[in-house]
Amino acid sequence: METPIPIRKIIHVDMDAFYASVEQLDNPDLMGKPIAVGGSSKRGVVSAASYEARKFGVRSAMSGVLARKLCDELIFVRPRFERYAEISKMIRKIFFEFTDLVEPLSLDEAYLDVTENKKGNPSATLIAKEIRQKIKEKTGLNASAGISINKFVAKVASDINKPNGQKTVPPEEVISFLETLDIKKFYGVGKVMKERMYRHGIFTGKDLKEKSFEYLEEHFGKSGAYYYNIVRGIQHSKVKPEHTRKSLAAERTFNENISSEVFMLEKLENIATEVARRLQKSKVAGKTITLKIKYSDFTLQTRSKTLPLYISSKDLILENVKDLLFQEKMKDSVRLLGISMSNLNNEAKKKEANPPPEQSIDVQLKLDF
Amino acid sequence: MKFIVSSSYLLKQLQVLGGIINNNNTLPILDNFLFELDKNSLKVSASDLETTITSKLNVESNEKGAVCIPARLLLDTLKTFPEQPLTFTVEDNHTVEISSSSGKYALAYADGEDFPNAIELKEPSATKIQGDILATAISKTIFAAGNDDLRPVMSGVFFQFSTEELTFVATDAHKLVKYTRSDVKASETAEFIMPKKPLNLLKGILAGSEEDITIEYNESNAKFTFENTEMVCRLIDGKYPNYEAVIPKENPNKLTIDRNQFLNSVRRVSIFSNKTTHQIRLKIAGAELNVSAEDIDYSNKADERLTCAYQGDDIQIGFNSRFLTEMLNNLTSDEVSLEMSLPNRAGILTPVDGLDEGEQVTMLVMPVMLNN
Numbered sequence: 211m212e213t214p215i216p217i218r219k220i221i222h223v224d225m226d227a228f229y230a231s232v233e234q235l236d237n238p239d240l241m242g243k244p245i246a247v248g249g250s251s252k253r254g255v256v257s258a259a260s261y262e263a264r265k266f267g268v269r270s271a272m273s274g275v276l277a278r279k280l281c282d283e284l285i286f287v288r289p290r291f292e293r294y295a296e297i298s299k300m301i302r303k304i305f306f307e308f309t310d311l312v313e314p315l316s317l318d319e320a321y322l323d324v325t326e327n328k329k330g331n332p333s334a335t336l337i338a339k340e341i342r343q344k345i346k347e348k349t350g351l352n353a354s355a356g357i358s359i360n361k362f363v364a365k366v367a368s369d370i371n372k373p374n375g376q377k378t379v380p381p382e383e384v385i386s387f388l389e390t391l392d393i394k395k396f397y398g399v400g401k402v403m404k405e406r407m408y409r410h411g412i413f414t415g416k417d418l419k420e421k422s423f424e425y426l427e428e429h430f431g432k433s434g435a436y437y438y439n440i441v442r443g444i445q446h447s448k449v450k451p452e453h454t455r456k457s458l459a460a461e462r463t464f465n466e467n468i469s470s471e472v473f474m475l476e477k478l479e480n481i482a483t484e485v486a487r488r489l490q491k492s493k494v495a496g497k498t499i500t501l502k503i504k505y506s507d508f509t510l511q512t513r514s515k516t517l518p519l520y521i522s523s524k525d526l527i528l529e530n531v532k533d534l535l536f537q538e539k540m541k542d543s544v545r546l547l548g549i550s551m552s553n554l555n556n557e558a559k560k561k562e563a564n565p566p567p568e569q570s571i572d573v574q575l576k577l578d579f
Numbered sequence: 580m581k582f583i584v585s586s587s588y589l590l591k592q593l594q595v596l597g598g599i600i601n602n603n604n605t606l607p608i609l610d611n612f613l614f615e616l617d618k619n620s621l622k623v624s625a626s627d628l629e630t631t632i633t634s635k636l637n638v639e640s641n642e643k644g645a646v647c648i649p650a651r652l653l654l655d656t657l658k659t660f661p662e663q664p665l666t667f668t669v670e671d672n673h674t675v676e677i678s679s680s681s682g683k684y685a686l687a688y689a690d691g692e693d694f695p696n697a698i699e700l701k702e703p704s705a706t707k708i709q710g711d712i713l714a715t716a717i718s719k720t721i722f723a724a725g726n727d728d729l730r731p732v733m734s735g736v737f738f739q740f741s742t743e744e745l746t747f748v749a750t751d752a753h754k755l756v757k758y759t760r761s762d763v764k765a766s767e768t769a770e771f772i773m774p775k776k777p778l779n780l781l782k783g784i785l786a787g788s789e790e791d792i793t794i795e796y797n798e799s800n801a802k803f804t805f806e807n808t809e810m811v812c813r814l815i816d817g818k819y820p821n822y823e824a825v826i827p828k829e830n831p832n833k834l835t836i837d838r839n840q841f842l843n844s845v846r847r848v849s850i851f852s853n854k855t856t857h858q859i860r861l862k863i864a865g866a867e868l869n870v871s872a873e874d875i876d877y878s879n880k881a882d883e884r885l886t887c888a889y890q891g892d893d894i895q896i897g898f899n900s901r902f903l904t905e906m907l908n909n910l911t912s913d914e915v916s917l918e919m920s921l922p923n924r925a926g927i928l929t930p931v932d933g934l935d936e937g938e939q940v941t942m943l944v945m946p947v948m949l950n951n
Contacts, residue, residue, distance in 0.1 A: 519948065572856060572858055572897065572947050572948060572949055573947065573948045574753060574856070574899055574945065574947050574948075575923060575945040575946055575947065575948055576752045576753060576945055577750065577752045577753070577755060577822075577825045577925065577943065577945055578825055579752060579820035579821070579822075579825065
């Protein structure tokens with residue numbers, strides 16, 4: 211028995227060789243030449259390759275050394291993430307002209323739910339065309355798109371007519387489209403999963419479909435159930451618009467329970483470093499700091515305090531966490547410790563009214579109106 | 580409709596009015612000057628809907644009529660003429676013909692009725708002030724006004740009139756300027772918030788003018804009348820923050836220093852400050868002011884020592900150098916004093932000398948909370 215497929219209209223927009231194309235756009239000398247964005251050094255990795263470079267077999271995530279070996283005239287370009295983010299912003303603005311249901315996956319791709327769109331256009335295919343046209347107009351870059359009834363199929367479809375093309379998989383073709391699809395093209399099937407699927411005789415969507423739910427679950431666990439549904443065109447995952455981060459945390463579970471505070475401090479230092487790194491990455495700072503303690507009997511305790519200032523540096527986090535740790539005696543030995551920062555200064559960041567606190571907590575004060 | 584006018588006289592007036600015209604208007608009619616002719620008197624207006632400014636010119640004519648003439652086109656043409664009489668003739672085919680000694684030019688015009696009417700002020704109060712004084716009041720304050728759309732009241736300059744003095748205040752919550760003139764008085768108390776754009780225009784027109792300007796105002800609009808020009812503008816709606824409450828009353832630490840020396844030092848040191856925070860550090864002990872900055876990201880560092888007069892406890896306080904430079908630049912005195920209480924309270928910057936009788940300037944700047 212088949213579950214009815216919920217009909218949504220999802221577009222997956224993917225920029226073609228985004229970083230490399232931006233570099234070629236900004237520097238016309240690179241136009242038509244094989245370029246790789248990333249480092250050419252011993253440990254360098256290609257983060258993006260232009261289509262000219264791909265002809266030589268250069269791929270992203272390839273080591274710089276290997277890429278050079280494949281293509282002699284390959285030009286390495288240092289990545290400029292601010293510039294990519296700037297263009298990404300322009301592209302997202304275009305998306306929002308059509309719908310508010312935009313889920314960005316990275317700087318260069320996003321899912322759009324256009325079932326109900328601002329233009330009242332019933333054809334997702336035409337919308338995708340318009341979006342790609344607008345992107346070309348505004349940024350000069352090419353985008354590809356996949357259009358279908360769920361995120362999974364849309365994502366797979368966007369790869370089909372790449373570069374600078376689009377592919378619609380209408381509801382009635384979804385099942386046959388998935389059946390003929392090579393298993394390694396399934397989003398989420400990487401090198402390891404592919405090998406496992408092959409060993410079970412699964413080479414295409416059709417093979418996958420012939421396996422029973424129980425069989426897949428037994429051999430592939432949770433993802434087995436996921437693929438069982440996916441190949442039947444069932445995916446309920448909604449397009450989730452980007453939301454502002456409310457808190458940021460890191461935690462560690464220990465191999466062995468710890469009872470000494472001295473050891474806990476050592477662990478907390480690692481966790482604080484991680485939290486500080488994440489805060490700085492998101493360019494936010496937090497005012498409220500929470501220490502999470504899970505005891506060996508799995509009971510959970512949280513201790514938190516709110517500071518007068520936004521903090522983001524490791525030292526300050528650790529200093530405050532220390533206070534929380536020594537606030538009262540541990541009830542038992544501890545199996546997990548976590549630090550979370552909330553009350554983040556997202557607003558300030560958005561308005562850019564005052565520059566986000568840098569490495570320290572130097573804060574521009576305001577008159578108290 | 581036909582009139583004759585001197586080219587440079589017309590250009591001079593139109594350039595002033597042109598300042599109010601936006602570069603991209605949603606209403607195309609606002610790209611025009613409105614010409615209203617009544618025999619020998621020609622009224623020219625320009626508007627951005629918020630502000631309308633009108634000048635009266637003397638011309639040679641005995642006709643009446645009203646037309647809208649494209650501003651850009653007219654200004655560009657007038658700029659090229661050497662001084663000479665120009666004849667404007669409104670033709671039947673919806674064009675205005677200008678004839679000069681060199682030739683003829685035709686511009687399409689729109690009907691005068693299409694131009695939005697200027698706001699009429701109902702039951703206004705009035706105050707007179709010398710043009711130059713108003714220009715000074717504007718230039719002393721306007722730089723401190725904010726740009727935050729979320730607090731529109733702070734994007735303007737607060738006019739506070741009383742029977743004792745006139746006060747002008749601007750703030751963006753980081754810095755604040757209060758400019759008071761006790762030598763000018765209003766007949767009754769009044770308060771309103773003027774947007775920046777018309778003030779900038781007034782500042783330019785009025786600088787150095789010894790003529791009196793009449794300010795009329797009610798709850799929603801203000802009108803400035805001087806010589807042959809009047810400007811009507813919409814006020815910013817809302818309540819101005821209670822700025823008096825944030826001016827610290829007790830400031831035991833007082834630094835007095837040569838303004839130019841201080842300004843140059845801050846400028847130099849700030850080059851070495853962090854590029855986003857522009858933060859510099861003032862350390863004052865005894866009769867020595869230490870100005871320093873550091874950009875940890877680039878290992879840049881600067882440190883200067885200045886002699887000063889200082890009363891109070893040793894203090895260390897951080898400031899955004901851009902605010903300090905702006906404020907020190909705006910002052911004209913030889914010496915300034917900076918009064919402080921605590922490193923997390925506003926510093927009060929005032930000129931020590933060079934003020935007119937009845938003139939008072941108070942500048943507030945909020946510090947940067949230093950990490951160590």
